[in-house]
Amino acid sequence: MAALIIQNVFAVMWVINMMMYGVANGLSMNYYMMTCPFAEFIVKNTVNRALQSDPTLAAALVRMHFHDCFVQGCDGSILIDSTKDNTAEKDSPANLSLRGYEIIDAAKDALEKQCPGVVSCSDILAMAARDAVFFAGGPVYDIPKGRKDGRRSKIEDTINLPPPTLNSSELIRMFGQRGFTPQEMVALSGAHTLGTARCSSFKNRLTNFDSTHDMDPSMDTQFAKTLSKTCIAGDSAEQPFDTTRNTFDNDYFNALQRKAGVLFSDQTLFASVQTRGIVNAYAMNQAMFFFNFQQAMVKMGAMDVKEGSNGEVRNTCRVIN
CATH class of the missing domain: 1.10.520.10 (Peroxidase; domain 1)
Incomplete structure (x- = not known):
């Protein structure tokens, strides 16, 4: 019974959103x-x-x-x-x-x-x-x-366009200027459950990262080796964002929990206390991610x-x- 009530509430919220962003x-x-x-x-x-x-x-x-x-x-x-x-x-x-x-x-x-x-x-x-x-x-x-x-x-x-070098605070500010909440920003970032990134977009994480770290410290060391192997083939070499590159699911968020986000702008969502809770919620609850993603996509499509x-x-x- 409770599940049915929640489902009906979601449905009503969805209709209201449709009306709001459409009309x-x-x-x-x-x-x-x-x-x-x-x-x-x-x-x-x-x-x-x-x-x-x-x-x-x-x-x-x-x-x-x-x-x-x-x-x-x-x-x-x-x-x-x-x-x-x-x-x-x-x-x-x-x-x-x-x-x-x-x-x-x-x-x-x-x-x-x-x-x-x-x-x-x-x-x-x-x-x-x-x-x-x-x-x-x-x-x-x-x-x-x-x-x-x-x-x-x-x-x-x-x-x-937001570059792949932005941290969580910068992403929140940039998306906020376009009317998106931090949760909507993280949901839209979940589109990276599909596809790949080129080495040119993440190679800065592998060497000379900053004045105190050669490698991005937010990244798993074994995963860093995987990215380094990818980059041997050059700047255009591609690395899948998660293990199911052609399937839309919540594996992207599971990868962030393992510190295996490909881009700095991916991993920062888990590294930052501002957005880590949202990442954890989506990693645990794919239905929640799907619902928030579709809402955010409708909102983005009306920009x-x-x-x-x-x-x-x-x-x-x-x-x-």
């Missing part, structure tokens, strides 16, 4: 119901086909959505190609390892045949990230739609969305109309 930003769950009723189905099918061919693309789509939203809001600006007159976001050093653009292109092409000029690229990216989480074994959740595509994509704007004449529906995701 407040001019977004709607049923935005395409009349204009392109098969939009969600088309995106989901496109993502499913891509992940069946290459499961590692789940992490890529979630990361791309995050990198889009934290720069100029969720407006598809990460998808725009550079031109001779403008270096776009995707060519920033922070974004050079992003991939999966072809999935968004494929979904857009299919949607343009079905209902031309209706579904924005920013909505496609948001739906694709959600579907990637689902197909990787993560929570099932819905997101409001109605984002318009931005008309700006500049490399200098990517300074708003600084463009509406009306402030944006457009691009004909091609890589080019401003």
